[in-house]
Amino acid sequence: MSPHVSRRLAAGLTSATAVLALSSCAFLPIPGRGGPPPEDRDAGPVQETEEEEAPAGADGDFRVGEIPAESVSFDEEVPEPESDDPVTQVENAVSVQVQEFAHTIDDSITTTCDDFDSTIDTTTTCTSTFKGESIPFDIDVTGGEYIFNYEMIPTEGLVANREKVEEQTRWISENESVYCTMDEWQMVPVDQTVEDITCYAEGEDTEYEVSFSIYGSISVSPII
Numbered sequence: 001m002s003p004h005v006s007r008r009l010a011a012g013l014t015s016a017t018a019v020l021a022l023s024s025c026a027f028l029p030i031p032g033r034g035g036p037p038p039e040d041r042d043a044g045p046v047q048e049t050e051e052e053e054a055p056a057g058a059d060g061d062f063r064v065g066e067i068p069a070e071s072v073s074f075d076e077e078v079p080e081p082e083s084d085d086p087v088t089q090v091e092n093a094v095s096v097q098v099q100e101f102a103h104t105i106d107d108s109i110t111t112t113c114d115d116f117d118s119t120i121d122t123t124t125t126c127t128s129t130f131k132g133e134s135i136p137f138d139i140d141v142t143g144g145e146y147i148f149n150y151e152m153i154p155t156e157g158l159v160a161n162r163e164k165v166e167e168q169t170r171w172i173s174e175n176e177s178v179y180c181t182m183d184e185w186q187m188v189p190v191d192q193t194v195e196d197i198t199c200y201a202e203g204e205d206t207e208y209e210v211s212f213s214i215y216g217s218i219s220v221s222p223i224i
Contacts, residue, residue, distance in 0.1 A: 062177040074103040086118035101158040101216035131185035175201035
């Protein structure tokens with residue numbers, strides 16, 4: 001099954017979202033993230049030493065930052081406006097999911113969903129525009145008169161934040177100077193290794209592969 005986030009909506013109360021929770025609830029009214037040392041002339045012949053080569057592919061600029069004390073996570077609460085309209089609530093929830101995955105809050109995000117009837121089982125589509133990328137979602141709705149459930153399924157992946165990937169690389173490598181082969185904001189597949197992203201720590205031969213969970217947890221692992 002494609003990675004997805006499920007939610008439930010019911011009549012009469014206010015919506016709520018839990019960061020990194022598998023499911024959460026929301027509610028509707030009824031009915032409706034310097035130079036070489038001097039040559040020692042008295043010493044014997046100087047042996048030439050081979051320069052340590054950077055791993056193949058590490059041809060970008062290493063970026064220096066503080067090594068995090070723990071694995072990178074996103075603890076901020078993304079604003080989710082309340083609404084009585086089922087379509088608007090789904091749009092808001094999709095926007096929250098996109099920002100949580102990217103570990104950033106961006107007021108410029110927009111999400112639009114096709115209209116749907118929340119009282120019947122149906123599928124609709126949504127599109128988020130975030131950091132210059134269009135992110136499509138399929139929304140599987142299990143309808144009900146007062147309560148309906150839905151699953152948000154990103155069909156082409158989600159947008160990842162390079163800054164956070166490199167922070168995680170610093171943490172796993174214990175090295176302040178790292179480099180990842182990705183754009184500042186890049187669409188990535190979910191729950192699988194991202195083939196076109198490799199990370200490096202300066203002065204090391206090790207290469208690191210990257211993957212993301214549906215909730216934006218970043219895994220950086222040495223390639224053995």
